Amino acid sequence: xxxxxxxxxxxxxxxxxxxxxxxxxxxxxxxxxxxxxxxxxxxxxxxxxxxxxxxxxxxxxxxxxxxxxxxxxxxxxxxxxxxxxxxxxxxxxxxxxxxxxxxxxxxxxxxxxxxxxxxxxxxxxxxxxxxxxxxxxxxxxxxxxxxxxxxxxxxxxxxxxxxxxxxxxxxxxxxxxxxxxxxxxxxxxxxxxxxxxxxxxxxxxxxxxxxxxxxxxxxxxxxxxxxxxxxxxxxxxxxxxxxxxxxxxxxxxxxxxxxxxxxxxxxxxxxxxxxxxxxxxxxxxxxxxxxxxxxxxxxxx
Amino acid sequence: xxxxxxxxxxxxxxxxxxxxxxxxxxxxxxxxxxxxxxxxxxxxxxxxxxxxxxxxxxxxxxxxxxxxxxxxxxxxxxxxxxxxxxxxxxxxxxxxxxxxxxxxxxxxxxxxxxxxxxxxxxxxxxxxxxxxxxxxxxxxxxxxxxxxxxxxxxxxxxxxxxxxxxxxxxxxxxxxxxxxxxxxxxxxxxxxxxxxxxxxxxxxxxxxxxxxxxxxxxxxxxxxxxxxxxxxxxxxxxxxxxxxxxxxxxxxxxxxxxxxxxxxxxxxxxxxxxxxxxxxxxxxxxxxxxxxxxxxxxxxxxxxxxxxxxxxxxxxxxxxxxxxxxxxxxxxxxxxxxxxxxxxxxxxxxxxxxxxxxxxxxxxxxxxxxxxxxxxxxxxxxxxxxxxxxxxxxxxxxxxxxxxxxxxxxxxxxxxxxxxxxxxxxxxxxxxxxx
Numbered sequence: 073x074x075x076x077x078x079x080x081x082x083x084x085x086x087x088x089x090x091x092x093x094x095x096x097x098x099x100x101x102x103x104x105x106x107x108x109x110x111x112x113x114x115x116x117x118x119x120x121x122x123x124x125x126x127x128x129x130x131x132x133x134x135x136x137x138x139x140x141x142x143x144x145x146x147x148x149x150x151x152x153x154x155x156x157x158x159x160x161x162x163x164x165x166x167x168x169x170x171x172x173x174x175x176x177x178x179x180x181x182x183x184x185x186x187x188x189x190x191x192x193x194x195x196x197x198x199x200x201x202x203x204x205x206x207x208x209x210x211x212x213x214x215x216x217x218x219x220x221x222x223x224x225x226x227x228x229x230x231x232x233x234x235x236x237x238x239x240x241x242x243x244x245x246x247x248x249x250x251x252x253x254x255x256x257x258x259x260x261x262x263x264x265x266x267x268x269x270x271x272x273x274x275x276x277x278x279x280x281x282x283x284x285x286x287x288x289x290x291x292x293x294x295x296x297x298x299x300x301x302x303x304x305x306x307x308x309x310x311x312x313x314x315x316x317x318x319x320x321x322x323x324x325x326x327x328x329x330x331x332x333x334x335x336x337x338x339x340x341x342x343x344x345x346x347x348x349x350x351x352x353x354x355x356x357x358x359x360x361x362x363x364x365x366x367x368x369x370x371x372x373x
Numbered sequence: 374x375x376x377x378x379x380x381x382x383x384x385x386x387x388x389x390x391x392x393x394x395x396x397x398x399x400x401x402x403x404x405x406x407x408x409x410x411x412x413x414x415x416x417x418x419x420x421x422x423x424x425x426x427x428x429x430x431x432x433x434x435x436x437x438x439x440x441x442x443x444x445x446x447x448x449x450x451x452x453x454x455x456x457x458x459x460x461x462x463x464x465x466x467x468x469x470x471x472x473x474x475x476x477x478x479x480x481x482x483x484x485x486x487x488x489x490x491x492x493x494x495x496x497x498x499x500x501x502x503x504x505x506x507x508x509x510x511x512x513x514x515x516x517x518x519x520x521x522x523x524x525x526x527x528x529x530x531x532x533x534x535x536x537x538x539x540x541x542x543x544x545x546x547x548x549x550x551x552x553x554x555x556x557x558x559x560x561x562x563x564x565x566x567x568x569x570x571x572x573x574x575x576x577x578x579x580x581x582x583x584x585x586x587x588x589x590x591x592x593x594x595x596x597x598x599x600x601x602x603x604x605x606x607x608x609x610x611x612x613x614x615x616x617x618x619x620x621x622x623x624x625x626x627x628x629x630x631x632x633x634x635x636x637x638x639x640x641x642x643x644x645x646x647x648x649x650x651x652x653x654x655x656x657x658x659x660x661x662x663x664x665x666x667x668x669x670x671x672x673x674x675x676x677x678x679x680x681x682x683x684x685x686x687x688x689x690x691x692x693x694x695x696x697x698x699x700x701x702x703x704x705x706x707x708x709x710x711x712x713x714x715x716x717x718x719x720x721x722x723x724x725x726x727x728x729x730x731x732x733x734x735x736x737x738x739x740x741x742x743x744x745x746x747x748x749x750x751x752x753x754x755x756x757x758x759x760x761x762x763x764x765x766x767x768x769x770x771x772x773x774x775x776x777x778x779x780x781x782x783x784x785x786x787x788x789x790x791x792x793x794x795x796x797x798x799x800x801x802x803x804x805x806x807x808x
Contacts, residue, residue, distance in 0.1 A: 126455070212629040230628065234782070323783070324780075342473065
């Protein structure tokens with residue numbers, strides 16, 4: 073066989089294939105290395121320095137990490153990010169699931185298209201624009217306070233984004249509103265793929281809607297939920313734009329999140345080392361939160 | 374001809390070297406050579422004065438043009454070290470703070486120009502804030518590293534119609550009288566003070582004014598200039614902070630102060646939604662245009678009638694990059710701004726602040742009934758009392774963002790008291806200086 077078809081021996085063929093593969097991967101890898109790996113390594117290096125970004129630097133060992141993990145303010149800032157997870161992740165996923173279940177039967181018609189479009193709209197608005205628009209609504213003369221006056225709740229009127237109790241939930245709500253679109257569209261699309269006969273069979277067996285939801289919808293949407301949760305957790309932990317536009321981290325440090333603090337530390341305080349250390353810690357936190365979710369929802373064979 | 378005349382009126386104070394440069398070519402600005410020059414300039418967005426002055430300079434000296442880039446104050450703060458450390462550094466740059474830049478050798482030492490142009494004729498009180506010792510600290514002594522385009526002043530703007538409504542017939546002469554006016558406004562359902570405290574802590578203005586009433590400006594300047602052993606946590610300042618806390622608790626600020634940003638504050642004040650606003654004379658021209666006769670200005674009153682008055686008054690600071698391509702021409706521009714009659718007139722009309730320059734040079738004529746006349750007059754009072762203070766937010770590069778702003782927001786939110794405020798800011802100050 074080998075004699076009649078003069079193909080190169082397997083080892084050479086494999087080498088050629090490998091060369092080809094390397095050639096195909098190289099451009100993407102180079103770009104990835106330039107824009108991701110090298111900056112990552114530089115951040116790691118910077119995080120061990122005492123440096124103002126311009127002048128002389130000196131090694132600080134792990135002291136920047138010790139500061140990140142012991143400084144009360146920085147710990148509160150990291151805590152704020154986790155509080156945002158409630159708003160950015162839990163709210164949109166739950167509401168998205170509810171909407172998807174509710175319109176499951178009417179997916180095909182004009183009603184389904186309209187619903188999906190309306191719910192997806194916030195997603196196409198830039199975060200900064202959403203932040204500004206919501207700031208106006210939260211303003212003293214904004215619609216939120218107007219609505220409260222209208223229903224007779226004058227004593228609840230306040231400057232929402234400047235209030236120590238309500239600023240963080242107010243910011244969280246903006247994120248929930250933006251991310252609801254993404255979650256809904258993913259979940260609605262996912263639910264459409266679940267075989268309708270499953271629901272029919274369940275009905276015949278006497279299942280109530282909550283049983284259908286628990287035993288058919290939820291398992292069927294495992295992967296979509298996984299994607300939603302992953303994306304929104306990353307958005308929450310690494311949020312910057314909404315907070316920057318809406319509150320600049322105030323009042324006090326009630327709404328300051330790690331993304332904002334990294335930027336401030338690096339460019340206002342000129343503590344590039346500490347900023348990099350916080351960035352690395354943030355990256356690890358994101359991985360710690362996201363990897364188990366990825367593991368939990370992956371397809372088991 | 375104008376070139377020479379302008380320049381030679383100051384010839385007694387100007388060194389021979391600079392004179393020759395000016396006399397050599399009538400069409401060229403002194404120090405800018407005979408070839409066309411483009412100055413690389415980096416200004417602050419929202420403040421038209423520097424660009425208007427640059428236009429006027431080009432009109433007088435067509436060989437000198439400006440390549441102007443503008444940025445928000447916060448971005449200036451973040452970008453200036455990077456821009457100044459690169460090749461092609463700005464010739465002229467608006468400087469939010471200078472200590473860090475001097476420490477990194479990014480700014481040109483202006484002492485040679487000080488000698489050549491005779492800037493010793495300028496009031497030293499105007500220049501002391503832009504003197505920096507070698508290595509970046511302390512400030513207030515050492516070489517000159519920047520020049521003021523003008524010298525702004527802060528105080529209290531009032532709405533004349535609302536003032537009449539509550540029976541205010543003249544500016545309060547003591548702090549007690551001011552307190553009485555605030556109480557009267559509250560009583561009458563008039564918003565006593567509209568002051569921003571979102572994004573940055575605008576309550577720092579009334580706080581520092583109160584500090585100036587309770588104590589002398591010198592210890593406050595010493596703290597801002599990072600002089601050895603200086604503290605903000607003094608008994609006088611504590612009294613001032615407690616007084617401010619009293620105002621907060623009396624409801625003199627808007628209920629949404631922490632959600633009120635600077636621009637919203639301005640629009641509310643010009644729309645008559647507040648009796649007083651603590652702000653600077655950089656808004657004089659703007660306020661006069663919007664409110665006409667309905668706006669007035671007074672300096673923060675002292676504790677006792679006739680007592681010493683002090684307030685924040687700082688140069689609109691411009692520096693020259695150590696790596697700049699045309700430092701001499703940039704210095705010539707700065708000198709021109711302070712001494713040229715046309716520049717001084719523009720400066721007062723657009724900037725609304727004292728144009729500085731030689732102490733014996735008369736101030737430009739302004740309409741005596743105007744708001745600008747009031748603020749300029751207030752400047753003379755402060756000069757006579759030697760009461761100029763730099764802004765407490767300028768003590769270090771990050772003390773505003775990391776100290777004053779969050780702590781003042783907490784004070785408004787009722788989660789911080791006067792003593793805790795000063796303690797926290799002093800702690801932050803010491804942490805930053807220890808780096």
